[in-house]
Amino acid sequence: MNVVVCVKQIPDPAVPGELTAEHTLKREGKLILDESDSYGVEMALQLVEAAGGGEVVLVSMAPNDEVSGLRTALAMGAARAVLVSDPALAGSDSLSTSKVIAKSIERVGDVDLVLTATESSDGYAGTVPGQVAALLGWPALTFAKHVETGDGKVKIQRQTEAGYDTVEASLPAVVSVTAGVVEPRYPSFKGIMAAKNKPVDAVTAADLGLGADQVGWAGARQEITNVEAAPARQAGEKVEDDGTAHERVVEFLENLKVI
Amino acid sequence: MSISKVWVHVEAAGGKVTSSTLELLTEARKLGATLEGVYAGDDAATVAAQAGEHGATKLYHVDPGEMLPGVAAATAMAGLVDAESPDLVLFSQSYDGRDAASLLSVKLDRPTLTNGLALAVDGDSVTVGTAIFGGMTLVDTKFTGPGPHLVAIRPKSFAAESAGGGAAEVVEVGSVDAGRAGEALVLDRFAEEQTGPKLEEAEIVVSGGRGLGDEANYKTLVEELAKLLKGAFGASRAIVDSGWVPYALQVGQTGKTVKPKVYIAIGISGATQHLVGMKNSDNIIAINKDSEAPIFSVADLGIVGDCKKVVPALIEAIKAKTA
Ligand SMILES: Cc1cc2nc3c(=O)[nH]c(=O)nc-3n(C[C@H](O)[C@H](O)[C@H](O)COP(=O)(O)OP(=O)(O)OC[C@H]3O[C@@H](n4cnc5c(N)ncnc54)[C@H](O)[C@@H]3O)c2cc1C
Ligand SMILES: Nc1ncnc2c1ncn2[C@@H]1O[C@H](COP(=O)(O)O)[C@@H](O)[C@H]1O
Numbered sequence: 001m002n003v004v005v006c007v008k009q010i011p012d013p014a015v016p017g018e019l020t021a022e023h024t025l026k027r028e029g030k031l032i033l034d035e036s037d038s039y040g041v042e043m044a045l046q047l048v049e050a051a052g053g054g055e056v057v058l059v060s061m062a063p064n065d066e067v068s069g070l071r072t073a074l075a076m077g078a079a080r081a082v083l084v085s086d087p088a089l090a091g092s093d094s095l096s097t098s099k100v101i102a103k104s105i106e107r108v109g110d111v112d113l114v115l116t117a118t119e120s121s122d123g124y125a126g127t128v129p130g131q132v133a134a135l136l137g138w139p140a141l142t143f144a145k146h147v148e149t150g151d152g153k154v155k156i157q158r159q160t161e162a163g164y165d166t167v168e169a170s171l172p173a174v175v176s177v178t179a180g181v182v183e184p185r186y187p188s189f190k191g192i193m194a195a196k197n198k199p200v201d202a203v204t205a206a207d208l209g210l211g212a213d214q215v216g217w218a219g220a221r222q223e224i225t226n227v228e229a230a231p232a233r234q235a236g237e238k239v240e241d242d243g244t245a246h247e248r249v250v251e252f253l254e255n256l257k258v259i
Numbered sequence: 260m261s262i263s264k265v266w267v268h269v270e271a272a273g274g275k276v277t278s279s280t281l282e283l284l285t286e287a288r289k290l291g292a293t294l295e296g297v298y299a300g301d302d303a304a305t306v307a308a309q310a311g312e313h314g315a316t317k318l319y320h321v322d323p324g325e326m327l328p329g330v331a332a333a334t335a336m337a338g339l340v341d342a343e344s345p346d347l348v349l350f351s352q353s354y355d356g357r358d359a360a361s362l363l364s365v366k367l368d369r370p371t372l373t374n375g376l377a378l379a380v381d382g383d384s385v386t387v388g389t390a391i392f393g394g395m396t397l398v399d400t401k402f403t404g405p406g407p408h409l410v411a412i413r414p415k416s417f418a419a420e421s422a423g424g425g426a427a428e429v430v431e432v433g434s435v436d437a438g439r440a441g442e443a444l445v446l447d448r449f450a451e452e453q454t455g456p457k458l459e460e461a462e463i464v465v466s467g468g469r470g471l472g473d474e475a476n477y478k479t480l481v482e483e484l485a486k487l488l489k490g491a492f493g494a495s496r497a498i499v500d501s502g503w504v505p506y507a508l509q510v511g512q513t514g515k516t517v518k519p520k521v522y523i524a525i526g527i528s529g530a531t532q533h534l535v536g537m538k539n540s541d542n543i544i545a546i547n548k549d550s551e552a553p554i555f556s557v558a559d560l561g562i563v564g565d566c567k568k569v570v571p572a573l574i575e576a577i578k579a580k581t582a
Contacts, residue, residue, distance in 0.1 A: 017392050025391075093370050124512065125373045126352070127411075130361025139443035140330075140361070143354050145506070155446075159506060160354060161272065162450040167327065169443040179513070180500055221370050221404030230390060230397050233538055233557045238550070241564025246573040249544060250580065252560050256542060258463060258488060258521055259577055 001051035001149065001171075003044040004105050004114045005078065006132070007037040009062040009069030010122040017122070022217075023224040024091060025122060031062060033069035036117035038184035039177050041073045044115050046182060047149055054112070055079045059104045061089060061097055067200055074195035075187030082107060086204040091217035094123070098131035100215060103208035105136060107201075113154060114174040118143055133174035141167050142176045262292045262380050266345040266407075268332055268359050269298035269310055269318065276309040278460055279351035281419035283412060287349055288314030288422060290380050295345070296427060299323040299331035303429050311427035313419065318427040322434045325444040329358025334437040337366040340407065347385055349378075350411040360411045362440060372400055373411040385410070393512065393531020394538060414459055415518040415539070451505070456491050458508065463490030464519045466510055466537070469497040470526020470547060470566055477503055480570040481525060487577050493517065495527045511536035526566045529554025546570065 009031035011017065018026040033041075044056040058073050058081035065085045074081060082104045089100065105111055114133075119126035133140030144156035145164060154173050157164040187195070205215050212218060239245050253259045265287045270277045280296075288294050295317040296310045303320040310318050319339060323331035332355075336348065348363065350356035352374055364371045377388030379399075385408045386401040402408045435441075458464065465488065467481035477498065485492040493510040494503070510517055512532040522540035527533060529545070529552055537543070538557045545558035546566050555561040562569055 019396075023398070094373075095364055095368075095370050098365070119513065125371075126357050127361040127364065127371055127373055130358055131365050134362045134365035134440065137439055139440050140358065141443050142358055158354070158445075160448070161507065162448075162453065163507075164449050165445050166447040166449075167443055167445055173443070178506065180502075180506075221402065222372065222400050223403050224398060225386060225401045226397075226399040228397050230395055233543075235556050236559035236561070238555060238558075238561040238563060240550070241562055241569055243568075243572075245562045245564055246569050246576050249560065249562065249569075249573050250576050252542075252544065253488075253521065253577075254580075256521060259580060 001048055001054040001112045002057065002110055003048055003054065004057050004059055004108055004111050005037065005040045005044045005073070006101055006114065006116040006128070007041065007058050007060050007069060007073050008034040008120045009060055009066050010034045010120065013121050019227065022091065023227055027063050030068055031066045033072040034117065034121050036119070036121050036179055037073070039179060039181050040115040040117055041076050041078060042182045042184040043147055043177055045077045047113070047147065051149060057081065057108050059101055059108065060084070061100045063090065065202060070200060071195045072187065074198045075191040076185055077191060080199045080201070082201045082203060084203050084205070084208065088205050088212055088216050091220055092215050093220035093222060094125040094127045095131055096215040096219035098128050098135055099210060100205065100208060101128065102132050102135035103210060104203070105132070107203070107208065112171045113149065116174065116176045118176045118178050129174055129176035136174070139169040139173045140176070141169055141173060144175050144177045145181055147175055147177065147181070261382050262290055262346040262385070264293045264295065264343065264345045265290055266336065266348045267294065267296050267315065268348065268350040268356055269296040269306060270328070270351060270353060270355055271298065271300055271302065271306045274302040274305045276306055277351065277353070278419060279353060279414035281309070281313050282414065282417040283349045283351060284310060284313035284315055285419050286378060286417040292346070295319065297321070297332050297336050299328040299335065307429045308426040311424045312421050314422045314424055315427040317430055319430045319432050321432045324434055326437060326441050327355070327358055327443050327445060329355035330362055330437050330440050330443065331435055333359040333362035333366065334435040334441070335432045336363050338435065339432070340367060346383065346406045347408050347410065350409070352411045352413045356411055360409055364409055367407065369407065369409055370402070370404070371409040371411060372402070375410050375412040376416045378410065378412070390535065394535035395531065413516050415516045455486065455489070458491045458493055458515055459517060461491035462520045463488045463523070464493050464517050464540070465490055465523045465525065466493035466495065466527060467498060467525045468495035468527030471498070472567065474503040476567065480566060484523070484570060484574055487574060490519070495533050524554050525570060527554055528552050529557065
């Protein structure tokens with residue numbers, strides 16, 4: 001079974017984000033593997049192993065030929081990667097991004113299953129999984145907290161408000177996995193060394209047959225009209241507990257008439 | 260030109276329209292356009308009554324069969340778009356809402372704006388307000404291409420209010436052929452037992468974080484206090500990831516947005532990703548032993564102290580008052 005994992009390479013979430021003059025997220029420095037996608041990578045490795053053979057292939061769209069995050073996922077055990085990097089892609093919204101990813105998956109060829117996270121950590125649009133599936137014409141099984149494959153089918157537990165639904169489809173299909181579904185492995189030293197020589201197929205939008213009107217600013221068909229700081233909430237009273245602070249809480253709740 | 264028709268993707272569970280759907284209908288009816296719902300699921304008549312009460316005049320009803328409801332709804336919408344020409348389609352930023360918005364966006368080749376918090380319509384132009392950097396920065400984005408414009412709105416962005424209208428007219432769409440997208444079938448549903456009010460609907464929310472120290476304290480401190488106040492309990496991601504409580508309880512950027520009358524944060528540091536899910540609560544009480552914890556910057560009442568001491572004393576005091 002061949003599995004593609006969509007992995008986003010993002011600025012370190014621990015560092016405060018910044019916007020460019022065009023109001024897009026600054027992605028100039030080194031990018032890292034989105035932690036949310038490390039679950040998909042681990043899941044793919046486990047599913048391929050359970051199926052008794054096949055390949056885990058990564059697909060990523062990122063600026064400046066960024067490969068740092070891809071190397072992390074390759075070091076975990078993925079076999080190879082397709083990297084789409086092209087100045088023409090700047091300003092792409094999630095639908096344009098999905099077009100790029102869907103074309104990249106077609107380029108990989110012979111794919112049984114595509115895994116993504118439910119949303120990226122930096123953009124969190126949350127629509128790429130469903131859009132990629134729709135572009136490929138495959139079923140989308142979203143918000144999976146458990147995944148199994150067999151007999152040409154994929155079966156998931158889909159997170160719901162009340163609990164979960166069991167959802168099944170025949171392959172090929174797209175599955176988005178929630179954080180924490182599996183415990184991502186740490187790359188071994190051997191894995192890190194091997195990752196340096198694993199193939200990364202670097203392509204442009206044109207290589208994928210996508211015209212300039214379908215991606216980037218033109219494809220997004222939206223414009224940012226205003227950016228401003230959110231009104232800050234005022235901090236109120238602060239009480240150091242001397243053994244009686246709970247009484248102040250009771251008083252506060254009584255004033256609000258909730259007790 | 261101006262906006263003349265708005266569709267809302269209607270969601271319901273057990274015959275009850277979700278609160279986020281009612282919020283969307285309430286906001287959409289202010290736009291002064293024809294307001295219609297599209298719904299995939301059971302109990303169309305009861306759903307139409309609630310949708311109508313909140314301003315919808317029509318409810319297109321699709322029978323999803325075993326299909327995912329979002330897939331059935333989006334497929335029906337795509338089939339109706341040419342004849343009905345909606346200008347704007349609103350979805351909740353929910354599981355099924357996201358499925359539906361994604362699929363429709365590809366079917367119509369239209370961009371979607373998600374995580375919306377505000378909506379502004381000026382003539383025929385639609386602008387959506389979102390927040391980035393953990394809610395610190397507000398961004399307005401305007402659609403520049405042709406409609407219908409697709410927008411997903413985060414729950415609790417608007418208040419739901421009845422318009423007192425009668426039931427929406429049900430227009431039966433029947434079942435739809437969604438092609439391979441429709442091959443994802445729901446085989447079974449599991450509902451975890453739920454006691455007390457829902458997290459998004461409760462007047463009072465008590466949430467716990469890593470500062471509780473261990474899993475057992477969640478029950479004895481957070482759940483206990485919440486029950487006493489007839490509220491709901493929530494959590495920070497730290498303790499969801501540690502497996503102390505299920506994901507459904509997570510408040511924040513990747514969890515629920517809550518806006519109760521009172522939010523009580525116990526042993527939660529107040530990372531921006533948590534704040535974005537609760538900082539619009541009417542009143543915030545924080546209990547944290549670190550006087551520098553960022554949660555205090557949004558708290559109306561901050562108690563600097565050990566939650567293992569303050570909360571049991573608080574529980575006893577409330578019991579004594581209400582006994
Ligand atoms: C992309 C992304 C999305 C995220 N989404 C979310 C989200 O949706 N929701 C969310 O909550 N987080 C989210 N996070 C995680 C977030 O950044 C924080 O890591 C998390 O909120 C921290 O949880 P915490 O406050 O429980 O733990 P900590 O940050 O470890 O804080 C524990 C607090 O408890 C206090 N404490 C310790 N002992 C005691 C005691 N005895 N009595 C009182 N106080 C005590 C400490 O002083 C400290 O302030 C996200 C992160 C990322 C990168
Ligand atoms: N540029 C990208 N490259 C690869 N995968 C992506 C990219 N953008 C989004 N994805 C995948 O789609 C998921 C959802 O992204 P989003 O819809 O942007 O929140 C991400 O977690 C990734 O798995």
